[in-house]
Amino acid sequence: VPPDNTSTSLLCYTCLGTTPESCSPHRAQQSRCYDDSPRCYDATGMASIGGFAVLIYLRSCQALGCASVTSGDPWLNVQLKTTSCCSRPLCNHAPDPAPTASPRPSPTASSGVLPTNASPRPGLALPALLLLVGLGLGG
Secondary structure, eight states: OOOOOOEEEEEEEEEEESSTGGGSTTTSEEEEEETTOOEEEEEEEEEEETTEEEEEEEEEEEOGGGOEEEOOOSSEEEEEEEEEEEOSTTOOOOOOOOOOOOOOOOSOOOOOEEETTOOSSTTOOHHHHHHHHHTTSOO
16 A cells, blocks of 8 residues: 555644754755655754765654664665654754854764655655765755
């Protein structure tokens, strides 16, 4: 059965970035969630592709309960810590953190945990967005 792509009235901030500023509510998009993702999600974590690791900041629409699944990809490892998972409009708006320096590449890779259906831009999967961020095109 294909996913239900009917838009709900829930509005969430959506973005994927490599600095807190790149994913702040001022720079994030406001997106309507689909019925299969009725929660607003906010998380920070680490994405590793091969031996390169980068901090990531994510705001998105998310499946009910904000469950996590293992990546299953030996080249892409993602570990996220949920900051918020809520069901009010634009509730995934953690306060803007103090500016930080850009993270340095790390040779370590960790076992990954991906949030289910956490794609900040409709039609793009999280791994594709992480690749864009890694190339400097998404944040």
